[in-house]
Amino acid sequence: MITWFKLATRNLFRNGRRSLFTVMAIGLGFAAVNALGGFTAYIFTSLEDSYIHIQGNGHMSIFKKGFLEEGKLDPTRYLLNEEDVRVIDEVLQAHPEIRISTPELNISGLVSNGEVSTIFLASGRVASKVDVIRSHSRTKVGNMRLFDGDPMTDDKPNGLGMSQGLADQLRFKQGDTVVVMAPTVSGQINALDGQMLQTFSSPVEALEDKLMLVSLEFAQNLYDTTSVDRINVLLNDGLLTQPMRATLQSELAAHGLDVEIKTWNELSTFYTKVKNMFDVIFLFAFLIVFTIVVMSVVNTVGMAIMERTREIGTLRALGVKRRGIVGLFALESMLLGLIGSLVGVLLTLAVWSSIATFEPTWIPPQITRRIPLEVYLVPKEMLWSLLALMVLSLLAASLPARKAARMEIVGALGHV
Amino acid sequence: MNTITSIGTAPLIELRRATKHYQIGENPVIALKGIDLIIQTREFVAIWGPSGSGKSTLCNLIGMLDSPTTGSVLIDGQEVNDLSDNARSELRNRMIGFVFQNFNLVPVLSALENVMLPLQIAGASSSVARQRALERLAEVGLEKHVAHRPAKLSGGQQQRVAIARALVTDPALVIADEPTANLDSGNARRIIELMLNINASHGTAFVFSTHDQRLLESVKRRVLMQDGEIGSDSQPERPAAQTRIAGSRP
Structure with missing residues (x-):
């Protein structure tokens, strides 16, 4: 040889x-x-x-079954109420593989500068929990500051962030008061004042003139509800996503919850x-x-x-x-x-x-x-x-x- | 039809009515016309004749490099025509050594490695192959050139390496195709003497095709090929081992 x-x-x-x-x-x-x-x-x-950590969505999200298909048309029917959230939290806390979970309520409505109004889409989140998710980013981008202005914090429930295109359109700058209007879950029009904290770039160019960030409390107040539309879950190890989904799905079903769990790659079509x-x-x-x-x-x-x-x-x-x-x-x-x-x-x-x-x-x-x-x-x-x-x-x-x-x-x- | 039988006991090589036909373009060529030939062990046989007479074709059949179109070839009593290619390769490696007109050494291997090659093909260990190759190279007087690659050796030295390679497996037969054709007279003389000495000392049979008159004069048996047939088989008066080549050392 x-x-x-x-x-x-x-x-x-x-x-x-x-x-x-x-x-x-x-x-x-x-x-x-x-x-x-x-x-x-x-x-x-x-x-x-970017999807899991930087945008703070976690590895998977728990929805009431049917929310992703019908939730836009009939949001109240597909929201997770306080009792649902309590049971879900209880199930999640029993798993050490889960690093953190956070509720989220997405809202839409009109935002106005007193002269001009335009439509917006906003995520209502708990800033401190989103920060924890972001802190586990593994990329260099995760360590970068991706907004101009002040960070969103729990002690500023009326603070809000706005995509740069939307801020430019309404000529908002940091510190300005923003009027946000939306129908409540019962169908009445509600309006809240928010304070402009930051501007950011939309991850989707088509939404550059529509996106906003608000606190969960602000979103719930605007919609006049204590419900949320999803619970985002961050795991210690992304490789556990599929097995954890199966485990949680069966455990939540055993608790009588009619929910569905979507993983990050199912939700991130991009x-x-x-x-x-x-x-x-x-x-x-x-x-x-x-x-x-x-x-x-x-x-x-x-x-x-x-x-x-x-x-x-x-x-x-x-x-x-x-x-x-x-x-x-x-x-x-x-x-x-x-x-x-x-x-x-x-x-x-x-x-x-x-x-x-x-x-x-x-x-x-x-x-x-x-x-x-x-x-x-x-x-x-x-x-x-x-x-x-x-x-x-x-x-x-x-x-x-x-x-x-x-x-x-x-x-x-x-x-x- | 010629039938020539050597004096001896067990035939080393036997050709029975062997023919070889080629097709060159649209023209059929009959290279051998029903050859019957027996070569015994320890013989020193020259096959000679004009170009195109069938010398090389006959050597190729004897060496199992080619198969007859009809007839059969027996080596050591074994019919080889029906053997598989692998079996023929193994038999060739074990029983037959080859010396080519152009030496055909592997240029990227040293003299020693070239001589080791047949043993390593047979599966011998490197140490055994090395030892036996060194002995063979010493036998042909090249012990100081073992590390040289063919390009660094003269024509005569290369042919001696080729002879050492042909002998390293202790074959019963060495087939040499015009072994002195590319050598000057001095080297040719030394090669002839070397082959004769090996034939005498080891009993290795030699069959070679040649035009070289000096070589023909020194052999015991000469087979003349003419138009694909054996024209004659002559044996000089003196035995091959006792033959002295003009100008060679006593």
């Missing part, structure tokens, strides 16, 4: 330039796939973290769409790399076989079996795949360290602030790429190698 390994290794250096080009093609392909994979992992992680898009991009990139690697290896092995036809005949004359010839070229191409992949690992590390050193920033879609651009190192993906490229190299070489092994010995020996 050592002899064949030695022979295969030395054969790679017989035409060094050709082998170098093949190794570089594999290495660049590896780096391209893994840099894209690292960027994709950054995007996925950022989107996940995440799912972006993920699907990047999966397609990644597939295209991999197919391009696949083609380049296969063509390079087939060309290299094909040329090597042509140049070494007489040597193949000699080895066969000396007693090497057909599978030995296939094995020799397979070993050579696997070595090409391995060396190319190792070069690819170095190139990927170079890309990663450059980005980590220079810390470039960018403005991704649907965010108006510059945020750090990152490419994650994903060792598992790199290992899979290495194995995939080695197998790919092996398969690419197998056809010409089998052809070489089936050559007539006499013909091969007489090859010029």
Whole structure:
């Protein structure tokens, strides 16, 4: 085995330039796939973290069954009342896997500056609990201040935040009094004064002139209710999302609650769409790399076989079996795949360290602030790429190698 | 039809009515026309004749590098035509050594590694293969060149490495295709003498195709090929092992 390994290794250096080009093609392909994979992992992680932590939604949300389908039309029927919330809290507190849970009431209505009114959509939340959720963000963006003005706090129940577009439209600035109107759950019009604390960027561009943040107390007062529309739950470990959903679902049902639990990725349609898009991009990139690697290896092995036809005949004359010839070229191409992949690992590390050193920033879609651009190192993906490229190299070489092994010995020996 | 039987007991090689037909383009070529030939162990046989007479084809059949179109080839009494490719490869590795006109050494391996190769193909351990290869290289006078790659060796030295490689598995037969064709007269003489000495000392049978008159003069048995048939089989008066080559050392 050592002899064949030695022979295969030395054969790679017989035409060094050709082998170098093949190794570089594999290495660049590896780096391209893994840099894209690292960027994709950054995007996925950022989107996940943004929804779960930065926006304070947690890993899952508990709704009264039917709220997501019918709740907009008949909100009172699908809200969780105080008793529901109490039972849910009781069930949740029995699970140490749950880090924190927080109620939320989403409202809509009109917001006015005294001269002009426009519609708004607002989340009513408990600021201190949302801060706890945000504090567990794993991304650099999570540590950034994503609003201008003062933070929302529990001691300012009338404080509110507004998307920059909405504030600009109504010419609100920090400290201004804002009149908010909405129908109560019983259908009467209610109006409350709020104090403008902050402006922020909407995560969805279409809502840039509509979004507001209010305290849960403010939202409940405006709707004249003590109910909420959901309970958001943050887990200690995101991997527990699915099993915890099943556990909670059965326990809450056992308590007589007709609720449904949706996980973060079911609720974040944007995440799912972006993920699907990047999966397609990644597939295209991999197919391009696949083609380049296969063509390079087939060309290299094909040329090597042509140049070494007489040597193949000699080895066969000396007693090497057909599978030995296939094995020799397979070993050579696997070595090409391995060396190319190792070069690819170095190139990927170079890309990663450059980005980590220079810390470039960018403005991704649907965010108006510059945020750090990152490419994650994903060792598992790199290992899979290495194995995939080695197998790919092996398969690419197998056809010409089998052809070489089936050559007539006499013909091969007489090859010029 | 020629039937030539050597003096001896068990035939090492036996060809029975062996023919070989090729197709070159649309033209059929009959390279061998029903050859019957027996070669005994320890023989030193030259196959000679004009170009295209079938010398190389005959060597290829004897060495199991090719199969006859009709007829059969027996090695050590075993019919080889029906053997699988793997079995033929194993038999070739175990029983037959090859020396080629162009030496056919593996350029990326040293002289030692080239000689080790047949043993390692047979599955011998590196240490055993190394020891036996060193002995063979010493036998052909190349003990100081074991680490040299073929490109660093002269033609004569390369052919001696090839002979060491052919002998390293202690084969019963060495087939040499024009072994002196690419050598100057001095090297050719040394190679002929080396093969004769090995034949005499180890009892390894040699079958080789040649045009080299010096080589023909030194062999015990000469098989003349003409138009795909054996034209004649002659044996010089002196036995091969006692033959002195003009200009060679006593």
